[in-house]
Amino acid sequence: MRFKRLALLALFLLPAFSMFVTAAEVRVAATDHKGSPIDELVIWLEPLDAPAPPPTPDELQATVEQIDEEFDPYTIAVRKGTKVEFPNRDAVQHHVYSLSKPAQFEIPLHGGDETESVVLDQPGLVPIGCNIHDWMLSYIVVVDTPWFGTSQADGVVSVADLPSGRYQLSAWHPRMRQADERTITLSEGELNEVTIELRLRPDRRIRRAPSSGGASY
C-alpha cells in the first residue's frame, strides 16, 4: 500500500521534474574592448517564440537602498509592475527622484529607517538621483520579461529556468549609449554560454565625497 502511494506520488511529480531538467540556462560573460570584465552590466532576455509568462507577486518586489550616501545597487533590472522600495539606511536625509520618461517621481526628504516606494509600470530606463547628494546615482532598467540579471565583478551573469527557443538578449551599462541587442537560441537542458564584448565610455562616475564622517547635510 505504502509503495503504491509512493509510486503514484512519483508519477505525479515526474512532469514537474522533467520540466525543470529541460529548461535552459544562459551564462553571459562580458568584457570591454580591452578584455576587462564588465561589472554591473544589466542583461535581459525577451522570448521571441512565445509570450513571457505572467509575473508572480514575488517577482514584483525590489529594493534600492541608500547606504553610506550611495544607492545600492548601482544598476538593477526589474520586471514591469515592480514595486521598488527605497529604504534609507543612513542617519542623514535623502531626496530620491527621477525625471525619466518611464517614471517621474520624487520622494521628498526622508530620514533614517524610512522606506518609501514607487511602482514602475512602464518599460525603459529609470535613472535615479538624490537632490541633496549629487554623486548619488542608480539606474533601474524596467523590462517586460522575468529573465534578467546583473553581472558581478568577474563580468559574468547567469539566468536559469528559461524554456528553450529564440530570445532577444539585451545588455546595457551606464557607460553605453544604447543597449546591445542580439538574437540567441537556447537549447533545453544545456548551459548556453554567450560572450559579449562591449565598448564602454570612460568612467566618469563621481564617487561619494571624501568629507563624510564630518558634516551631515
Ligand SMILES: [Cu+2]
Ligand atoms: Cu542623498
